[in-house]
Amino acid sequence: QLQLVESGGGLVQPGESLRLSCITSGLSLDSYNVGWFRQAPGKEREGVSCISSFNGATHYADSVKGRFTISRDNAKNTVYLQMNNLKPEDTAVYYCAADLVWYGHRFDRGPFDYWGQGTQVTVSS
Numbered sequence: 001q002l003q004l005v006e007s008g009g010g011l012v013q014p015g016e017s018l019r020l021s022c023i024t025s026g027l028s029l030d031s032y033n034v035g036w037f038r039q040a041p042g043k044e045r046e047g048v049s050c051i052s053s054f055n056g057a058t059h060y061a062d063s064v065k066g067r068f069t070i071s072r073d074n075a076k077n078t079v080y081l082q083m084n085n086l087k088p089e090d091t092a093v094y095y096c097a098a099d100l101v102w103y104g105h106r107f108d109r110g111p112f113d114y115w116g117q118g119t120q121v122t123v124s125s
Contacts, residue, residue: 002027002114004096009119012086016123020081022096022116029053029072033102034079035112036070038092038121047108048094049081059105063089086123093118 008020022034035050049060049070058070069082079096097112 002029002032002098004098004114004116006094006096006116006119009094009121011122011124013125014087014123016086017082017084018086018121020083020094020096020119020121022079022081024077024079024098028074029077029079029098030074031100032098032114033100033107034070034072034096034098035103035107035110036079036081037095037097037108038090039095039118040089040092043092045095046092050103050107051079052102053100054102057104059107061108083121086121088123088125091121091123093120 003026005023033053036048039045051058051070067085072079095118096116098114099112103110
């Protein structure tokens with residue numbers, strides 16, 4: 001079993017930055033593709049970004065392109081989501097998820113096997 005724990009969420013003002021971490025345990029992260037998702041109150045879950053285990057390829061939702069950056073450090077069993085220039089519409093619970101299958105640009109539809117418990121990000125002035 002792969003366990004995932006998110007951290008780094010919080011309350012920030014518009015234009016500020018946060019870095020989320022997804023720390024994994026139980027199995028080696030090396031073989032797993034990881035995605036970040038978010039869900040705002042009353043809205044469906046949205047795929048934010050994903051990163052490949054094979055070559056580090058990444059995909060981003062249009063709403064975060066140019067502002068968010070996903071990265072991974074397999075030695076630390078951690079995947080990061082650097083979020084810059086945050087906007088109120090980025091407010092949501094953010095989840096990381098992992099799967100052996102690489103879904104590419106369709107990652108938001110992928111049935112990821114493993115999920116974290118989520119971390120709250122609130123962007124408000």
